Amino acid sequence: MKYTAVRAKELIFEIPFGVNENLRIFWINLSQDSRAEFSASIKEVKEDHAIVPLIIREAGFFSANAVLSDVNRILDINRKEFDFLQNSKIKKVTLLLLAKDDFRLPQISSPIILPDWLFILGPRETSFRIADLAHSAESDLLNCPESRVADISSLLYELEREIIFRLQKVEDSFSSKFVAQLVGISIEKIDSSFYIGEFLKNINDVDDSRAYRPSAAEKINSVSSKIIRLCIRSSPKELALHARILAEGMMDESMTKIKPTIFSVMLRPTEKLNSATRNWHAILTSVYQAYQVMNGAAHAGEYEPYPVNLIYSSSVDLRRFLSEARIYIEDLV
Incomplete structure (x- = not known):
């Protein structure tokens, strides 16, 4: 470092x-x-x-x-x-x-x-x-310059915007599948255009991307917030199923593989995943990881100190993935 x-x-x-x-x-x-x-x-x-x-x-x-x-x-x-x-x-x-x-x-x-x-x-x-x-050298968990929390926030913001732009491009039958899975409502009852509009409004209301911090509150209609709640309530096996359905809802048939963060690797399911599902599993877990990093930075006094090189390396790994994931979604055909 x-x-x-x-x-x-x-x-x-x-x-x-x-x-x-x-x-x-x-x-x-x-x-x-x-x-x-x-x-x-x-x-x-x-x-x-x-x-x-x-x-x-x-x-x-x-x-x-x-x-x-x-x-x-x-x-x-x-x-x-x-x-x-x-x-x-x-x-x-x-x-x-x-x-x-x-x-x-x-x-x-x-x-x-x-x-x-x-x-x-x-x-x-x-x-x-x-x-x-x-x-x-040790510092409070994620509350030091090496954590680069503001950069993580900005990269998460950009990734979320790209997901919303993709939802606006795909056919309604597919976007409805994505939104229904994310929100937890049956596809027969979902009004995907309403939620996509809410997702877009929420992200457009952000004044400073470097200060963006999603919440796990159920009432918040943002892509990141819905992903966070999906991760919180799902087992590794269930998360893999969510990832497959979200990939289908994005009309994602890419064979490209994004290198997941080490955090995502630790949460990988036992079953083998195709490339698109593997990528979306990594996206889900990395959004959740970013959320926890921000929480750790906001409540640094509640944690024991950790080596700065560990904090730094984790930040580099997460920022690298968030950037690559945004480009991946942007390049979907």
């Missing part, structure tokens, strides 16, 4: 030190950025805690058995980088290793004898831990 120096600094200062811990090392991948500029921006002393960025210019950190020697070597090479701490009252140091690739090792702890010149940390004999910053 990509960091700004400001965001990385925020995350580092939020990560608590362990009991009796005064030295820790975090790794960050800056393959596309200027490491010198990043280093200058993130170097900081805050109360008794200092962030010391060190640029990795040599091969290393490939083996757990060699980590201690790798750390000693990079300290020796970068001794001058600690000069700005000489007159400070530092008790804790975070070394931030600026690399051009990912950290290949698990989190490691090791004893170390610090060099004489690193007197700022007191006793020479101490220990350190080294880990990828993205795995160590």
